[in-house]
Amino acid sequence: MKQKIVAVDDSHIVLDWVTSSLQTHNIEVVGHDSPFGVLRLASEAKPDMLLLDVNMPGLNGKAVCEIIK
Template identity: 45%
Template sequence: MQHKQTVMIIDDDEIHLYTAKGLLSSDQIEVVTHQGSFGATTQLKHVRPDLLLLDVNMPALSGAKLAEIVKPLCREMNTAIFFYSSNDEDTLRTLVATNEVQGYICKGDIAALRNKVHDYLAAMRNGADRVSGN
């Protein structure tokens, strides 16, 4: 039996968390959600996901700021960070480059959410060092 990979989603929107969890959960993927920025680092340390989907537009502490905080921990745990946002693609590409995270996924594009997450996790299983999420 193959190891179940874990995706953690941090978002302030409960509906997006619920929807994304439903779309991604499977026999091969466990999805853990966390609402909002606060307490996310503690949860991240506990979960140790393979992939972190991080909403950019959260109040108080944005996803970009949170990415800066958790990036060293994610490197240590070999966890990829993808921004998961309703921002336009040009803005997301800039945020990815500026924050040196692995990629982005646009909210609302269900096919892209499934495909990019599955492709990234499959590449991890196959030993790829780094996979572009763009």
């Protein structure tokens, strides 16, 4: 079974780099540039792991973890 990771970063450059790097290791990656959008996405996608930027405007990665937890 292919692993699935949801990656969130407000920088498109970082998000593209993370996504392409993980995909070369046969990992399915769903990328999102908004911490608010990932709340819905995480429950729908049922990822094996969330990869969150801790320094995002509005809602940082730590806050996203607390909400999802």
